[in-house]
Amino acid sequence: MRTLALLIALFGFNMLNAQPDWLYIEEEEDDYKGPEWVQKNKVALDISEAVFVNWNEGGTNSISGLVDVKSVVNYSDKYYVWNNDAHLRYGLNMQEEREARKTDDLFELNSNLGYTPNEDSDWFYMARLNFRTQLSNGYNYPNKDNPISKFMAPGYLFFGGGMEYGKNKKNLSLYFSPLTLKATFVFDETLANSGAFGVTPAVFDDQGNVITPGEQIRREFGVLLTNTYKRKLVKNIEVTNQLSLYSDYINNFGNVDIDWRLDFDFKVNSFVRANFGTHLRYDDDIKTLEETDVEGEFDEAGAKVQWKQFLGVGVAFDF
Template sequence: MSKVLSSLCLLFLFSSTVFSQKIITTKQVPRVTAQRDTLSHWVKKNQVGFDISEIAFLNWSAGGTSSISGLLKSKFTRVYTQENYNWTNELVMRYGLNKQDGIEVRKTEDVFQYNTAFGYRKDTLSNWYHTAKLNFNTQFTNGYSYPNTNTAVSKPFAPAYLFAGVGAEYANKEKSRMLYISPFTSKMTFVLDQRLADLGTFGVVKATYDTDGNLLTPGQKSKIELGFLVTALYKQEIAKNITLENRISLYSDYINHFGNIDIDNDLLVELVVNNHVKTNIGAHIIYDDDIKAKEEVEGVQVTVGPKLQLKQVLGVGIVYAF
């Protein structure tokens, strides 16, 4: 675990150091900027996009499998700012599918996430805020450990995660560098599907049975933790029309195995063609002690210990901002 954490920290520090050197350019693609409502002090920004990738083969001697993938994504932001107060709200939704010849349609992305943070600072010269944060995320549809599509390994609200806490947050004026430290953050895990709860998935207490296999106590559908949370955001234009954004979250529960750290690191590089066409390259790394991996052994899926999760994404698509 310490090796994984060290590697991720080095990756984050390396990207922050290397890419902080700003490349001077004379001409850039015009950008769509959020508009502030001067009467209500709100900044509103909406983005809706669609990424697609396709490959097709016909009499291709080297072989290959035709496939097509699509990703629908949206992000809605509302920020209220007035002197020493700041209230940020963000709704993120993504859903992607992939179809290959001879294989059923498979899900590639499924995200529903809402974030809100309210901050107060003593004076307008300070970049440090006393902040209360809430984060909720779940998914839209069932998830499967392919090729097994008979038994779902996840469902809407199974799991769902709710983080709520208070702490201190540093944010520069452009909101491109942020650091949030919370010594008191509650992490609530919900598994509202009884079958998955009985299996003890995602860290909830599993069901108990007698020696004959009769159910004694059903699995619990929720789990509450209290721990220490650190999150950071780094965003920088590393070259003309190329922006790097890295978000990292580190959480450790005080009660259950304090020192075991849940890691969520999301790295995104965005290449802007124009206001509506963009290319995205991303890598998402997750490590959570409570999430047990599944492997197929001799045609049977078995549950093993927690493993490092990695998702890599490359997409070209259209984005409409308004």
Template sequence: MNCLKSLCLGILCLFTYQYTFAQDIIRTEETDTIKRWTGKNIVGLDLTQVSFVNWNAGGENSISGIVKGAFMRKYTKDRFVWHNELIARYGLNKQDGRESRKTDDAVQLNSTAGFKTDTISNWYYSAKFNFNTQFTNGYAYPNTDLAISKPFAPAYIFLGVGAEYINKDEGFKAYFSPLTLKNTLVLDTRLANQGAFGVDPAIYDINGELIRSGKKTRTEVGLLVTNQIKKEIFENIMLDHRLSLYSDYINHFGNIDVDWQLQLDMTVNKYVRASVATHMIYDDDIKSKEDVDGVQVTRGPKLQLKQILGVGLSYAF
């Protein structure tokens, strides 16, 4: 009987020890998993207001604002890195006697997974995913009857594999992909029938009857090169430079789609920041539109340029 009691006591002690050891392992794995994920969130509001009362030089009262957010998540384990970034911006301008007009509108999702063969090299074998669209309709002001763009019209998807060079000390990244799929979505029937943003337009007979609707997607395979520099160039001044160059292998190879964003963030204090940003786009498939005597006229591709100067509140957490 004493032997049986001793055996039972020994088994109980063994199970207690195993349970305690297993719990320690679980807690250690949970801690390691949490440490592998790092993240940062930044939300902000830029406001500009101009008001006149008996101002002899003239002028119009106006107010404009841009709400923006950037959310980053990074997973690191040994030689594997997975970086995710969501960027959202939306801006409006209102002047006396005029409808509200959109000044900025963007939704961007960037995700890059990379693996390097040793701990010394700065080169990664990488796969990259990018998605871009907008929140609301866009117009060729003052014409607000017909939208020239809508959410998911267009939307752009890039998916490719290649090699990426990362220098953390210099805040430098360069990505080269010899095989990247670019998919353009125009999920609006009217815009797709017009052939907007490079999709195949609708086909009509001589009487104007629809024979075939416009395609809502356009798929390309080509070469993608991107570069990003994000670093503090002076005290409290952060530079964020992003350049993307893409050329389709099949459709006019050598014609390069350019997307270049440059932003300077200047920190006043913990919550107040000023920013200067430019965004330049050239896409051979995007035809420009102009308002001529109240009628929208389609022109050839042109260089698109946007510049923003803002001062406002920013909160990071």
């Protein structure tokens, strides 16, 4: 994964520096207006459906919905910035003669506090906190008897300090933290005992009884590099690139955890919009399992790249 992480980092860096002539350039005001609090809220709803009546090619009636809620509260003055946001996404898909299935589930909080001793500097001393989890159980469908994830199983907390370059902090930031705490929470006994999401598994006797319960918190200290960049491609199309690279000092330093999102937002008018995005993850602590020749037994197959792609059309309200 080191090669993949390097390629992704280079891609993000090239995006920062590539400015083709056809890109839409939005004028920005640089004049300082004094201490300022800014709050923005956004609620979006995407719905898609398919209905078939005597359709000779066949098909299954279905409906999908996704709710996306985000609230942002930011403060800035000559020397300080304090950016905070809360993000909630939840999606369901329902098909004829099949139970409802989750398609998306995210609850995330971010708080970033920065200080610069020179108001003309583009560098900030920055402290960052990120927390994320999910709201409901996740399953390896069609098996709904054994959840593979739950609320706070996993939950992730990142907290650290470093330096951030942000000439325009609304659209560009490059953050480096040489010391960041990463905590993984698995507050479910069954999942913790199985060693899910990298926590230490339980110790069992020959009869399968638990001798030592599995740990529910895994702590890591490492280096974190993030890059966020927003840009309008044309007047009604905005692209957002978000990249996070993390490596633990103690456990296999140099093996990089990757979280990379690339989103395109298409604005039709004040309310109607479409979005297309991809989300790639790799975490060396999240192992996969493969079936063995013995029924009901599995072997650990190591970590694998996780990837999600989504396309939605719906309505959005900003307030």
